[in-house]
Amino acid sequence: MKILYYTSTGNNLYISKQLGGELLSIPQLMKDKIFEINDDSVGIVFPVFFATSPKTLREFVEKVNIHADYIFLICSYGSDGDYNALKIMKKTFSKRGIDVNYTNSVLMVDNFLPVFDMAHEMEIKNDSDIDKQIEIIKNDILSKKEFNYSKKHFTNIPFIEKILESTMTSKYHIVVDEGCSSCGICTKVCPRGNIELVDSKPNFGDTCDFCLGCVHHCKTHTLSLNDEANPDVRYINHNVKLSEIIKSNNIYSF
DSSP states (O other): OEEEEOOSSSHHHHHHHHHOSEEEEHHHHHHTTOOEEEOSEEEEEEEOBTTBOOHHHHHHHTTOEEEOSEEEEEEEESSSOHHHHHHHHHHHHHHTTOOOOEEEEEEOOOOOTTTOOHHHHHHHSOHHHHHHHHHHHHHHHHTTOOEEOOOOOOOOHHHHHHHHHHIIIIIOOEEEOSOOOOOOHHHHHOTTOOEEEETTEEEEOSOOOOOOHHHHHOTTOOEEESSOSOTTOOOOOTTSOHHHHHHHHOTTOO
16 A cells, blocks of 8 residues: 655644555655556545645646555545545546545644644644544555545635635745744755755745645744744644654655
């Protein structure tokens, strides 16, 4: 079994590790231009961004050819919109002649700083509940259960993706404050290679996924959002090491 994953704060890497199999980072696959995936079972594990999926993942799904007897999609989400994200991806695959056998979701800490208070999110969403959800999904996958998650959802998919892009470019933006230590972690956790150090300070390009991994991983809190629910608290999945996320996302080091 192969699991293709996208992660920024570790949630989806954690899900992938719990499910087992060979783990393949989607940013690394994109970098290496690997779009032919073969195995008995293949899954994609990804986060929900504004009721859809990250731009990098949508670009990957348009290119990848999956050859497997059993294909599954698992998304992590923090509020509404999980079914819609699954529906969009499944529909994209269907248009390309690729059938998806199983879709499901895992409710986890939502790392979207403008809306969610990280302290509150971590308080109400605990590991035991998350692990129970993953265990059910794992058993389903091992038994190759046919299942499509169903929930109330939005129907105007182009509108949703337009909202995602406009939100990243207009309503919210990442601010570089004083106190940067020039550690370069932000450049290494970015799944698009969109950040570089210029004069020892982070400089952002124009291809941001708005995953906010750079903000959450910033040890000095130099990076912030222009609007945050709780600017004092950041979130990283404590079951995943920073080195694992760097290995997954640093597209310039491998």
